[in-house]
Amino acid sequence: MKFIPFGWKLFISYLVFIILPVVILGYTANSILVDSMRTQTITNLQGTLAQMRDNVSYKLRDTERISDMLYYDEALALSLRSSEEGWISYEKTSTTLLPKFRQAVESTNQKLWLSIYLRDLNLPEVYYDAGPVDLLKVKGKYFDVYHVNRIQFEDWYRNFPPEKYGKTMKWSQVDDDKQFERISLLRRLVNTLDPLDLKEIGFIRGSIYLSELFESMDYNKIGPGSRIEVVDHNGQKMYNSSELNAEGHSVKRNESASSELIIHEEIPELDWSITAYVPQGILEKGVQKVTQLTLSICFLFIVLISAVAAYFSRYISKRFGKLISVLVMFQQGDYHKRIHYKGTDEFTLIADALNKMGEQTEHLIGEVYETNLKKKQAELESLQAQINPHFLYNTLSSISRLAKFGRVEQQHEMVMNLAKFYRLTLNDGQTIISIYKELEQVKAYLDIQKVKYGDRMEVDFDIDPEILGYETIKLILQPFIENALEHAWCGDRIYIRIIGEQREDKIIFQIIDDGIGMKSQHAQSLLKKDRIKPKGYGICNVHERIQLSFGEEYGVTIYSQLGIGTNITIIIPVQKMDEISPMKSDFG
Known part of the structure; x- marks a missing residue:
């Protein structure tokens, strides 16, 4: 197949060697004229300031003349x-x-x-x-x-x-x-x-x-935006004339301003100095016309030369634009877009290769995404299934003991609380619930345990009502309370405090008990997946479910000391449930 190589199409770039002499010539001519006009402008400004100084000197000498009349x-x-x-x-x-x-x-x-x-x-x-x-x-x-x-x-x-x-x-x-x-x-x-x-x-x-x-010292004689200051021999400002000062505003001069021309004149009779600060715009005012004329001439030449190359550059830029648009879409993760060229050149070959690459990449991404999604869902369902049987076994054992001893009322109360707990737990198969329902579930569990332990168990809730409408995965609090009631007793009583609050974009729960505590090494081992001992599996379970659902920056941390107690911290993101209306807190 014969076609014009892409490299030959770039010959248009050699037009630069035609445009460059025009630019250099125009720049040189403009620089000479601009320097000449700037010099003339500065000379005129110095003459204006000298005239102002002479006017001041005249008034000073006039006062001295009056004193001479008497002297x-x-x-x-x-x-x-x-x-x-x-x-x-x-x-x-x-x-x-x-x-x-x-x-x-x-x-x-x-x-x-x-x-x-x-x-x-x-x-x-x-x-x-x-x-x-x-x-x-x-x-x-x-x-x-x-x-x-x-x-x-x-x-x-x-x-x-x-x-x-x-x-x-x-x-x-x-x-x-x-x-x-x-x-x-x-x-x-x-x-x-x-x-x-x-x-x-x-x-x-x-x-x-x-x-x-200093009446003759008017900044308008210099130009808009300029200012004139009179300073005594100690550097104290004695007079100021500027546009801001004329409007009644305070004037603060930027000493480091590099865009101003500064002109000095001395008043010998007072040993004072006059300083004019002239904006760069005034200096450039006289040279703008010269610069515009030079630019116009150069522009006409460049336009004429560029017009010839416009057709070719447009032809190439269109093809490049299509390639770049497809690459940008691929970079953003969208592999649906395809590109087609007529003819048989390099662009056609590149377009075919990009189309095939996009199709293959899109197919692979779909397979990987579907596989990871199924794997994550299976892990969540497996972890969720570990919680309920363990709790159910312990509760049924307690109900059996109550039946054995003939404590029918307590047995009935525990059965009803167990039903309420599982009604909230099942939640029509939903794994994402409101924090309000999660706390209701905890309360139902504590009601069950209250029948079992009576006054030996004391629980306080400290929950910010503002967080009740946010969402969470279910059963992230109950396993820690259950673990405390099984392993944290110190004597014949235990105190548990449940705290919930919002800090910036995070919801933070704390479950604090005054039990026997544990060693720091043992507390950290409870969060590891490869633990051999089955004791405390619910803690690791909650930690894994939170990270699977929300990311590795969230989860569970444990702080504990022997003989003092344990503090469990659970961190989840703030996520609003639109269907949850504001509700009154029962967990103050």
Whole structure:
């Protein structure tokens, strides 16, 4: 049979060598253009931030200019260097000092609070006493006149640097500046008439709002999603402008963010720094069009080249798709699906082989499943059949003894309880019953034993009512109670406690007695299938039936100590019986 080999069909892969040069050329051209536009964008952003810094510096210098008006005013210095009392002092204040201070405040468009502290205590103080109210916000700009002894014990005044003519000044937050978000220019008034003896004659404090100082720092000038922060020399954030902050939300910056461009500018007058955090999206905004154009051109070439190969790839992919779908179904355990191809090529041979393999595997799985199912059912029926004859023999022996001694009432009661027990045990041949019926069965068995042992036997139930509607295999509790009543007596009495509860997806029963107990080795041997001694076979029986029905993670565990007693733990899964309606517990 002649056909085109599968390997020849893969020649389409060589189209990569045609597409690759197009991709490399487009990538190289795009990289050059993108780098150029990114550089231009960064330069523009740096220029914008520098302009913001210049605006801040202008406002700072404007405040310094106002202080220069007072610092270099010789008439003011002449008025403050001499001290007179009485009418002369009042006239000097009203005709010389106050007009000059008012003129200085009125010469700026900023909101400015000018506080003048004078050495001459003979001059009167002129100020507003507004308590905790921020007068600068109310008045916009004004001035106060105080005596210097009001600030002589302030640290910022005492630690003010030595005077250098025309140069000594300092921007700082003092007194209530932090509370009202202001900053103050601090500067001495000295006797400028004698530059060799710059004696202090007063002190200037000019306060302005940080919000007004940094008014030009708007994140919108950088771009959406950006933020601008002003940090002092101690690293404390003094101002922030961002989209979240503008909406009234708190702003928390991710210090480890690697997708932001960070630009710094220094404010020399304050020794503060301005930092702009620019999202990568802003940088990419200018290059998106270039990238899209490059991609469009490359895409057109690739589409034209790929169109030729589309027909061949579709032909091959359809055949591969059918094979893969069959293999996936086989992997999931479904061997019913078959596949057929026209023609005589490799796909036809593979399809025939897969069809035969699926048919054979499905047949083998069916045989193995049916065999295992029959084997498991036979084991369960065999184990179930071991329980009843043993119990029936012991009970009939007890009834015989009661008849022998003429105890008719007790004999009748035991016969009725035995009938009830076997009615519950048979349960129309069902091996799966509700926990409620299983406990009813235990109670019927205990009623039988109560006739036999009387007050020497004490039994307590501690059952969670929520578990009564779940299902279990039958006769998993009675064999352990029977075993305790046969072998666990310590003296002439015994106490047995039966506990049932749900823990996550498991139902846990515990049967606890205060009998003679047993050695740990003997307790573990009771669960082994290959035991030689027939004593306690019911325990192993229950353990095997639980594992056959629910799996090896469930079953029976035994903990016992000689002279103390035995604790039997039985674990089964939580399985709800839909036909069982909620019922009242009789096993509290």
